[in-house]
Structures are given as structure tokens and as C-alpha cells.
Amino acid sequence: MKKKGGPVRLYSMPSSGNSYKVRLLLALLGRDCALIDVEYGSPALEAAHRDGRLPLGKAPVLELPDGRLLPESNAILCWLGEGTRFWPGDAVVRADMLAWMFWEQNQHEGVIAVRAALAWYPHRAVDATPERMAALLEAGHRLLGRMEAHLAGRDWLVGDAVSLADICLYAYTHTAGSRGGFDMARFPAVTAWLDRVAALPGAVGLDA
Incomplete structure (x- = not known):
């Protein structure tokens, strides 16, 4: 399996619980991440939509080290959490x-x-x-x-x-x-x- 190390970027809506759950897991894992705040009504959100950074039309979206974009908060949790203490072995x-x-x-x-x-x-x-x-x-x-x-x-x-x-x-x-x-x-x-x-x-x- 390819290692999941390397820089990641998170398109995150600060007030959203879906974005927060990803930020929380990143913090618990001690993993560095560049945050791009895309709050409701912000120019950054408009730019993210315009530039195709939100594939399913909403945040959060994790940009992987190879440039691929991973949407949906719980899918992101699974990608980040697999192989860690938050991923049950059974x-x-x-x-x-x-x-x-x-x-x-x-x-x-x-x-x-x-x-x-x-x-x-x-x-x-x-x-x-x-x-x-x-x-x-x-x-x-x-x-x-x-x-x-x-x-x-x-x-x-x-x-x-x-x-x-x-x-x-x-x-x-x-x-x-x-x-x-x-x-x-x-x-x-x-x-x-x-x-x-x-x-x-x-x-x-x-x-x-």
C-alpha cells in the first residue's frame, strides 16, 4: 500500500461540523495540513467552486499529496484513519x-x-x-x-x-x-x- 505521508490541503468551512470532524482527526493524528477556509459567502468559496476544487459542490475536500481531490467528510476520515489507532483491526x-x-x-x-x-x-x-x-x-x-x-x-x-x-x-x-x-x-x-x-x-x- 502506498504510504499516506506527504502534504495535504483541506478545503474547510470553519463553521461546519463536517469540516470540523476532519480538522479534529488531523489534530489527533498530529498531521500537518494546509487549511483553505471556504466559509459561506466568502470569495474563497466562490474561487474553490470556480476552480473545480469542490468535486461534489461542497466542503470539506481533502487534496491528497498526488493532487487528487477527496470529497465527503466521512470518506476523508476513512482515508486518514486507516492504519491508525482509530481504525479497528477486527x-x-x-x-x-x-x-x-x-x-x-x-x-x-x-x-x-x-x-x-x-x-x-x-x-x-x-x-x-x-x-x-x-x-x-x-x-x-x-x-x-x-x-x-x-x-x-x-x-x-x-x-x-x-x-x-x-x-x-x-x-x-x-x-x-x-x-x-x-x-x-x-x-x-x-x-x-x-x-x-x-x-x-x-x-x-x-x-x-
């Missing part, structure tokens, strides 16, 4: 990790992140109707409840050690209360898990 545990990562994009992000975005970004405020926000709040509490039940009595989402699943789910869950308005006091096991991820050596916050 095939079943690894599949379980991927299942949680698929669930994050298919279920969790579309509720937890969307409610936060409607509340956080001025250009999304028009869609933040009381009915929609209430529906997202109810759905989000159900999803967080699923995580709560799973994490009760265990430290990490899969196996006996931290994995990419934890990095993946941490990104939007850790701001679910502050940005999304979810009642995190209802989920002590989730809150304890968030604290464990934040305490990992090398971890950085969303605004780092």
Missing part, C-alpha cells in the same frame, strides 16, 4: 464503526445539524419556521436518545477503544445544545462520552 467492529458513520450522515446530520444551521446561519432563518424547528427538536431528541441508550455502560461507540465513529458523531453532537437548542441534560451518557472525546490528547475545538 472486521466486525470495523463494520460497526462504518454503520455508525453511515447513520450519522443518513439520520443524525439531517436533524441535529440542520436544526443548528437554521438557528445559526442568517441566510437559513427564513426556513426556521416554528413548526419545522419543533419537529426537528422532537426528532433530534429521539436520535440523541438512541445514542444515550447505546452509550450507557460503555466508553466508546464501538469496541473497547475510540474509533472514527466517535470522531464522526462528536462533530455535530457536541454543539447540539449550544447551537441546536437540544436539551443535553437528558443525555448524561452522551455528555460523558463528549467529555471523553474532548479530552483525547491533541483534540482541538470547533473554533481552533
Whole structure:
């Protein structure tokens, strides 16, 4: 297998949890990376679109050492994490990790992140109707409840050690209360898990 060393560049939206999860893993791995900030409405984002740096039309995108562009946050996590301590050696545990990562994009992000975005970004405020926000709040509490039940009595989402699943789910869950308005006091096991991820050596916050 070709080594994954060498300089990489990350087209990253600073306020986005999807971009943050990649920055977090890079920090945990102690890997250098050139960051290109492509925040909403910025000239840099317009330039990245114009120059074809966002193949699927959104950030994050990792530019590999050979110049290829890798989109989608969880695909980037897998590329960076394979062969590290965040990649389980057991095939079943690894599949379980991927299942949680698929669930994050298919279920969790579309509720937890969307409610936060409607509340956080001025250009999304028009869609933040009381009915929609209430529906997202109810759905989000159900999803967080699923995580709560799973994490009760265990430290990490899969196996006996931290994995990419934890990095993946941490990104939007850790701001679910502050940005999304979810009642995190209802989920002590989730809150304890968030604290464990934040305490990992090398971890950085969303605004780092």
C-alpha cells in the first residue's frame, strides 16, 4: 500500500461540523495540513467552486499529496484513519464503526445539524419556521436518545477503544445544545462520552 505521508490541503468551512470532524482527526493524528477556509459567502468559496476544487459542490475536500481531490467528510476520515489507532483491526467492529458513520450522515446530520444551521446561519432563518424547528427538536431528541441508550455502560461507540465513529458523531453532537437548542441534560451518557472525546490528547475545538 502506498504510504499516506506527504502534504495535504483541506478545503474547510470553519463553521461546519463536517469540516470540523476532519480538522479534529488531523489534530489527533498530529498531521500537518494546509487549511483553505471556504466559509459561506466568502470569495474563497466562490474561487474553490470556480476552480473545480469542490468535486461534489461542497466542503470539506481533502487534496491528497498526488493532487487528487477527496470529497465527503466521512470518506476523508476513512482515508486518514486507516492504519491508525482509530481504525479497528477486527472486521466486525470495523463494520460497526462504518454503520455508525453511515447513520450519522443518513439520520443524525439531517436533524441535529440542520436544526443548528437554521438557528445559526442568517441566510437559513427564513426556513426556521416554528413548526419545522419543533419537529426537528422532537426528532433530534429521539436520535440523541438512541445514542444515550447505546452509550450507557460503555466508553466508546464501538469496541473497547475510540474509533472514527466517535470522531464522526462528536462533530455535530457536541454543539447540539449550544447551537441546536437540544436539551443535553437528558443525555448524561452522551455528555460523558463528549467529555471523553474532548479530552483525547491533541483534540482541538470547533473554533481552533
